[in-house]
Amino acid sequence: MQNYSEIEKNTFAEDILKGLSSNPKFIPSKYFYDDEGARLFQKITELPEYYLTRAETEIISTQTEQIFNVFKQKSKDAETFDLIELGTGDGRKTAILIDFFLKQNTNLFYFPIDISPRTLSTLAENFRRKFPKLQIEPKFGDYFQVLKDFKPNPTRRKILLFLGSNIGNFSYEQSIEFLKKLRRLMRKGDFLFIGFDLQKDPRLILRAYDDSQGITAEFNLNLLRRINKELGGNFDIKKFSHYATYSPIDCAVRSFLISLENQSVFIEYLQRSFDFAKWEAIFTEISQKYSLQLIEQLATRSKFEIQQNFFDSKRYFVDSLWQAV
Ligand SMILES: C[S@@+](CC[C@H](N)C(=O)[O-])C[C@H]1O[C@@H](n2cnc3c(N)ncnc32)[C@H](O)[C@@H]1O
Structure with a gap:
């Protein structure tokens, strides 16, 4: 019988298979939060650009x-x-x-x-x-x-x-x-x-998702590290880059991982390779305002x-x- 963590792992694998086989590619944002992701998110909440946690803490404490x-x-x-x-x-x-x-x-x-x-x-x-x-x-x-x-x-x-x-x-x-x-x-x-x-101000919003210390970039790239760790992927993290946009029309920040070259990535658990074209994007998060x-x-x-x-x-x-x- 499967134990609980195997079920979790299978669900993760299924979602990655679905997301990386889609066009455009995506990874559901709930997978940000492995131990390392949770640690990085904690750091994000303390960044000068990330006003959200400070604003909400002010509301609740005052x-x-x-x-x-x-x-x-x-x-x-x-x-x-x-x-x-x-x-x-x-x-x-x-x-x-x-x-x-x-x-x-x-x-x-x-x-x-x-x-x-x-x-x-x-x-x-x-x-x-x-x-x-x-x-x-x-x-x-x-x-x-x-x-x-x-x-x-x-x-x-x-x-x-x-x-x-x-x-x-x-x-x-x-x-x-x-x-x-x-x-x-x-x-x-x-x-x-x-x-x-x-x-x-759209500029203020965008900065919260693209900070000067690159912690948000690390948080986003950690998704690929997580695939490497848990599903035996061979993503080369240096070949992807964090990119965030804010559209003031639909009032949403969207975060992506951009492939910096034509490349193929093998994921052992799925026994499959995924091709990425140069400048192809993986959509990883929406932050609706x-x-x-x-x-x-x-x-x-x-x-x-x-x-x-x-x-x-x-x-x-x-x-x-x-x-x-
Ligand atoms: C952006 S953080 C916000 C945490 C907290 N609510 C706060 O205001 O500081 C998101 C939290 O939700 C958890 N989370 C994200 N997606 C989830 C899901 N689909 N089900 C359960 N927890 C989830 C993450 O692990 C993380 O701890």
């Missing part, structure tokens, strides 16, 4: 009480909450919220979900030490795989957290599908607290009602608190 009050006022009958976080990362911002909730004697069950096992185990260890009263049940895997089998207690009000502009990794249309799926797992009155990166109008439309079309928007002082970012209707 408006904690206001955020808590909306949850409290809009769920007068509820005493216990299931806090379900999709794609936790290091959970630093979530820790600020949890700390405040616990200080108000809220009864909290925390279910962190992440596709990076190392990220999840480090977070669980930190949170158990920091919050001995918190009931915590980490769930490893892809959001929807986990949510499909997840049967939370129906008597507890759910708060879904989707921070860090993770929603931006879907196009606008894909986001609607994603949010509708989420909504079907929720009951009327449950909450979604969701972080959106807002439209702003939002206007308040688009956010309003997203909420309405997926059967939520916006209760309140929380902005940072520069209005770069918004954490939007929605309730299922």
Whole structure:
């Protein structure tokens, strides 16, 4: 019988086969986060150009009480909450919220979900030490795989957290599908607290995805290293280059890996070679930016009602608190 990691490896291999056989080629962005990818992402959050994490941390740390009050006022009958976080990362911002909730004697069950096992185990260890009263049940895997089998207690009000502009990794249309799926797992009155990166000076946005120290480039190229490591690929990393664009028409950053020469790459696990033409691109990530109008439309079309928007002082970012209707 296959063990769990073999199943994971097969899914990874299948997705790589599909992506590298397509035209144009692509690699799903959820594969960024092996141990090295998670470490590099942590470095990205500290870069001067990467304003997103700082803006959202400012929102959550300076408006904690206001955020808590909306949850409290809009769920007068509820005493216990299931806090379900999709794609936790290091959970630093979530820790600020949890700390405040616990200080108000809220009864909290925390279910962190992440596709990076190392990220999840480090977070669980930190949170158990920091919050001995918190009931915590980490769930490893892809959001929807986990949510499909997840049967939370129906008597507890759910708060879904989707921070860090993770929603931006879907196009606008894909986001609607994603949010509708989420909504079907929720009951009327449950909450979604969701972080959106807002439209702003296109130059400022682009710099966040193409930093001067080249950490984002390393993060992107790490996808190829991961294929080499886990699937026995022979990508020569020097023969690919990170390239990011921002289109102010559809308000999306797109990241690519560009082949610098005609080349063929063999992947042992797939027993297949893939040809790359000089300047051919592999599409690796979309980071969709939002206007308040688009956010309003997203909420309405997926059967939520916006209760309140929380902005940072520069209005770069918004954490939007929605309730299922
Ligand atoms: C951009 S980071 C954001 C982390 C955190 N939410 C924050 O605001 O700092 C994305 C996180 O989501 C996880 N992730 C990405 N795609 C995922 C998926 N499909 N299912 C589960 N976790 C995923 C990654 O491992 C990573 O920890």
